[in-house]
Amino acid sequence: MFNRIFAILAMAVMFNQVQAKGLDLRLADETAEFIFLVETSTFGYGGADMGFGFFFNEADDVMFSASTMVTGHSAGNTRALKFGVGVKLLGAELDVPDMSAGALAVGGQIRYVIPSTTPVALMVEGYISPDITTFGDAEQYLEYRFALELEVTPSARAYIGYRTIELDLDGIDDYEMDDDVHLGVRLAF
Numbered sequence: 001m002f003n004r005i006f007a008i009l010a011m012a013v014m015f016n017q018v019q020a021k022g023l024d025l026r027l028a029d030e031t032a033e034f035i036f037l038v039e040t041s042t043f044g045y046g047g048a049d050m051g052f053g054f055f056f057n058e059a060d061d062v063m064f065s066a067s068t069m070v071t072g073h074s075a076g077n078t079r080a081l082k083f084g085v086g087v088k089l090l091g092a093e094l095d096v097p098d099m100s101a102g103a104l105a106v107g108g109q110i111r112y113v114i115p116s117t118t119p120v121a122l123m124v125e126g127y128i129s130p131d132i133t134t135f136g137d138a139e140q141y142l143e144y145r146f147a148l149e150l151e152v153t154p155s156a157r158a159y160i161g162y163r164t165i166e167l168d169l170d171g172i173d174d175y176e177m178d179d180d181v182h183l184g185v186r187l188a189f
Helices: 002-014
Strands: 018-028 031-042 048-057 062-074 083-092 100-112 120-129 134-136 138-153 156-169 172-187
Touching: 018 156, 031 100, 031 120, 031 172, 062 100, 062 138, 083 138, 083 156, 100 156
Parallel strands: none
Antiparallel strands: 018 031, 018 172, 031 048, 048 062, 062 083, 083 100, 100 120, 100 134, 120 138, 134 138, 138 156, 156 172
């Protein structure tokens, strides 16, 4: 497990000009996730959002992750619609069953900002890792999330969402680490 943590931290060192950006906190009835957000100005047009996360649940499952998501407006679209593509590297230790898993997942995001006095946004995000990029006791990783966001201030967003995190483990299909409604706060530094 510690080798995976050091690998994730080593990835962070590879990027120069990384600047602190914020913190994303997601809480549900039986799960919690803390994501430290950074931004790099050297990756992609307009930069990439990078996050280093720690997830845990009441079943004593833990997961460490490092993710990068490049977002922007596609040609011809209004400024209200944003698209993103990215990758996520993760390592998880599961308590029952006593298994470990890792994955390199690809993902995407669509975000639509509803024009109003107080900006509100709808967001859909997902990651998938097939068998070839999933290792340990797992054969596939799947995560998807829907959220309704409210911009409280330019540096703070609150949201309510729904997220599912599933692993196909050796001998166990669809092991769910998370499948619940969550509340979240995203703070920018």
